[in-house]
Amino acid sequence: MAILIVLLVSAAALHLAAYRRPELTVRAGAVALALALLSVVLQVIEWTTLGFGPASGGYASVYVGWTAFYAVFTLFCAYWIETQVATAWRRNHHGVRATPAEVLTDSAVLSAGLKACSFFWTFYVCNGVVLFVLLYLL
Numbered sequence: 001m002a003i004l005i006v007l008l009v010s011a012a013a014l015h016l017a018a019y020r021r022p023e024l025t026v027r028a029g030a031v032a033l034a035l036a037l038l039s040v041v042l043q044v045i046e047w048t049t050l051g052f053g054p055a056s057g058g059y060a061s062v063y064v065g066w067t068a069f070y071a072v073f074t075l076f077c078a079y080w081i082e083t084q085v086a087t088a089w090r091r092n093h094h095g096v097r098a099t100p101a102e103v104l105t106d107s108a109v110l111s112a113g114l115k116a117c118s119f120f121w122t123f124y125v126c127n128g129v130v131l132f133v134l135l136y137l138l
Contacts, residue, residue, distance in 0.1 A: 010035035011125040018118035029085035036078040
């Protein structure tokens with residue numbers, strides 16, 4: 001349950017970075033990234049304390065398989081969050097360049113990328129919450 005709370009707070013932080021407070025983009029994005037990585041660490045800790053494994057039955061195999069799948073894709077999402085935060089940080093520290101090579105730091109492109117990342121991350125986290133309830137609580 002702690003993993004779900006960490007992920008929900010991470011999604012809220014990234015939403016804040018993308019939509020609400022542009023001046024907090026880098027800080028809130030970094031918090032979202034740290035919380036996403038924390039959720040993976042918490043999942044690994046949980047695996048080490050389980051009293052069962054994937055060969056212990058149907059429920060156990062679904063649990064281990066689903067959480068492994070979710071953790072791996074969380075790492076891919078964390079990479080996307082990191083690229084968005086790094087681009088925003090670079091834009092804040094180096095400003096806008098005039099060369100075509102620096103088009104990725106254009107504020108409209110940066111904002112669109114961050115909003116897309118935030119939308120997907122929120123969708124991914126909410127999907128995880130719904131599937132957790134369906135698979136393990138009902």
